[in-house]
Amino acid sequence: MSEEPQPSAICLKECTAEEIGKRLRAWDTSVDGNTISIADQKCAHGFAAGLNQSFSLHIEGDLGDFAFMLNENAEIEVKGNIGSCGGHSLCSGFLLVNGNAGDGFGAYATGGIVACIGRSGMRCGLGLSGGDVVVRSDVGAEAAFGMSGGTLVLGNTVGEHLGAGMTGGTIFVRGAVRSLAPGIRENRLKDSDTMRLSLLLARAGIRAAAKEFRVYRVQGGAT
């Protein structure tokens, strides 16, 4: 019987976010393994920014603002909440937050997937330009602010001015939308939309049928 590989647990209770970042950036997956778990995090800002290793990272506890900024490749799961701008400028890889996320969740992501099982604050998917952002519960005002590409999936109610300053990309919404920004139109859900949405929901571990969603795009914008 084959045993499951044990994750490399690092005791970083006393470490600052910068020290944790340093250790993770120096992580050699061929020597140290490719699964890491970090416990007891208490809202450190700028957590694990600039990572580009292909490892799997599990974090227990809450994280502060700008966590995982400028990350590439890493598959990350946070069992807690995350502050503002989590996954800022994410380039590739996957970030899953099991709790709630602050403002600007997944801001400026150019690739990869950023998902949140709880609620997210205002300006969720700010400046999104190629990445995919999924939020299962409610989101605040001005979601998709300045979005130019990628996909934003919102699983429940959405605040005011959805899509303000948006020039491209696709928004899927399941709940009520308080108000739409000028130029944002509801479109017919096409087969390609359904397929894309189903894949994203499955990847984020959200059980929902794609047909329950409505799709919004900017009038005349790029998808």
Add this chain to the structure above:
Amino acid sequence: MMNAKSVLDEVVVTPVALMPAMPPGYGPAISTALAIETATGRKLQLNAPFFAKGLASSQIGANWPVICGILRAKGLPIYATVQELQSVPAPQVPARIAQRFLGQPLIHNEVNLADAFELANCNRNGNGWSWPYEIGSGRDLKTLVTTLRSATQGEVPIGMTLPLHAKPADLRMSLEASVDYITLTHCSESLASRAEDIVSQSAFGIVSARKLCAQFGRAKIPLLLDAPITDHEHLVKLLALGASAINVAALIRNAMPTTEPKRYDSMLTENLLGSLPSVQKAVRELPQVERAITEVIEKLHEIMRFSGLLDISELDLTCLQSMNAIVAERLGVAVLGNRVS
């Protein structure tokens, strides 16, 4: 009719100290190097206090690698993207300052491969000044800068672009965010469009910013001045007034040849055009541009020698005097004949 004058035409550089005695033909070694340092000691070194900002490879065309080569040889950095420098042969690549404009994502390679990285609080055209959309307070800005520093492992100096006449509160917020340098940009939307007005505005702007930096406890922070100034003496006087380095892109642009072969652009591809001997020569050598940069550096050396200064850090307000009492008071320099202690 009187010629229009800038405020710097009323200011003169005066001798401060005597130079060390040297045998005829030997000058003392004058250092004009400027270093922009991070807390970890990593630095961007400029051989002379000048840089090139606002030169786009798409506008410069075939001369782009040559301009880059000249800047590399002179030890001056350029504001450019990774993509713009990909076509430049490695020995000609100068130090690169990268920028992130409002509403743009941070790109991993742009940040990590830069010799310095700047958060520009304006759009690509240099207009529409505002804090980044993800910044709600000074605390957020500090966190963003700290996170950027962490993502680059402290290896890249982080700067902030502000308008030349930034409000004290905005300057303070940037300084408190622990940036390594600040670039003050003359706004193209500003009402000053005449050269003498731009010079005057730059002079008052840099003096005021330097005073505020001292007031907020960062007296020595490098202040980069981005204004279209071409007069060599004005450039040196602005350095004495408090600028740490000045943009010389306008000088370079003025010295660029308006080549005859441009007429064939529409008919011939760039490769075909480049094969013409006359074009190759014009592309390989840009003596006017090289001369323009050399001349401004020589002017700086000449003035420093005249003032008895061996290091650029000694070039300050004490080297200047004004014939006009009001100008002297506003710039914080001595009235001609009265030396400030």
